[in-house]
Amino acid sequence: EADIYQTPRYLVIGxxxxxxxxxxxxxxxxxxxxxxxxxxxxxxxxxxxxxVNSTEKGDLSSESTVSRIRTEHFPLTLESARPxxxxxxxxxxxxxxxxxxxxxxxxxxxxxxxx
Amino acid sequence: xxxxxxxxxxxxxxxxxxxTLRCNFSDSVNNLQWFHQNPWGQLINLFxxxxxxxxxxxxxxxxVATERYSLLYISSSQTTDSGVYFCAVGSGGATNKLIFGxxxxxxxxx
Numbered sequence: 001e002a003d004i005y006q007t008p009r010y011l012v013i014g015x016x017x018x019x020x021x022x023x024x025x026x027x028x029x030x031x032x033x034x035x036x037x038x039x040x041x042x043x044x045x046x047x048x049x050x051x052v053n054s055t056e057k058g059d060l061s062s063e064s065t066v067s068r069i070r071t072e073h074f075p076l077t078l079e080s081a082r083p084x085x086x087x088x089x090x091x092x093x094x095x096x097x098x099x100x101x102x103x104x105x106x107x108x109x110x111x112x113x114x115x
Numbered sequence: 116x117x118x119x120x121x122x123x124x125x126x127x128x129x130x131x132x133x134x135t136l137r138c139n140f141s142d143s144v145n146n147l148q149w150f151h152q153n154p155w156g157q158l159i160n161l162f163x164x165x166x167x168x169x170x171x172x173x174x175x176x177x178x179v180a181t182e183r184y185s186l187l188y189i190s191s192s193q194t195t196d197s198g199v200y201f202c203a204v205g206s207g208g209a210t211n212k213l214i215f216g217x218x219x220x221x222x223x224x225x
Contacts, residue, residue, distance in 0.1 A: 031211050042201070043215040050210050059116065059214070088156060093209050102146040102165075102207050106158040 003027070006107035013081055014115050021076045021089055029095030031062055032074040033104075036060060037088045049074055081114045085115045088112070117142045119216035121202055128192050128225045136187040136219045138202030145207035147178055149187050152199040152218075159188070161200075165207075192223045 004025040026035055028052040030051050032065030035043040035058075054092065063085070064078050074093075078085055091107040128134055140147075149161040162169050162176040164185065169176055173192075180187040182199040189196055199220050204211040 027120070033212070035215075040220075045212060045214075048210060048212060056210070058212070061152045081167075083119055090156075090158065093160075101157075102148075102211050103163045104148060104150075104203075104213060105160065107155045109158075113158070 001113035002095055004091060004105050004107040006071070006110050008110060009062035009108060010111045015080075015082055015114055018076065018096070019078050019079050019112070021091075023074045023076070023107055024072050025074075025093045025105070025107075026072060026074070027093060027095070027105065029105075030071065030099055031094045032068065033094075034058070034061065034064075034066060034074070034076050035092065037089045037090060039088075044092060047062075047076065081112075083114045086112060086114050091104075096111045116215050117144065119202060119203055119204055119214055121200075121216040121219050124217065125220045125222075127224065130192060130194060130223055130225050131189070132192050132223075133190045134192060134221070136200050136202075136221075138185040138187070138204075138216055140183050140185075140202075140204045141157070143180065143183070145205040146205040146213065147185055148203050148213065149176055149185070150154055150201045151196075152195060152201060160164065165208045176179070189221075192221075195225055196221045197221055209214065 034047040044060035046062040047066040090109045166180045199218040202216040205213040
């Protein structure tokens, strides 16, 4: 079944640690996105990619970095985690093959807590 | 950039009641979607509706693009409808970025 997967689902980590949040999709979508969401708040775009080897920063400034070496994989990395990075991170994709080409599919999210 | 406002911010309903959620946006868009975020944080795409009217079971949506607003109707609400409803808009195109509204928190009581 075509889907989008995020791991881990929950992560509690100490300050200063390097972390990578994984996001993979099996739908062959060319566009992928990372959104950050604090509890009870709206989603803010922090990174996006419209194809392999193309990544751009989103509307909300973030200390994280991303890479897109393969179409299906769009990991997000924090080199040195801080308590201010505590949030939920949601990955999404869009592209040909969906019922509506501009429609989004979201992963289940990663709830990150930095202590 | 495009501004997206949703109303009401919070809504409490008794099971079986109907409701209307509104989304206003500040500029013309080629992409408008409604999402439901359940209490576990999962976002589910309800409608892709840059214009016109669509229905899916007890839910329906209408977008009047010329007047820059969209409405989401929930009929005969159920407790499983609880969560946050987000409207998101964008210009489509090569990047297809979406800008999200602040959401409407819906609580349906039995």
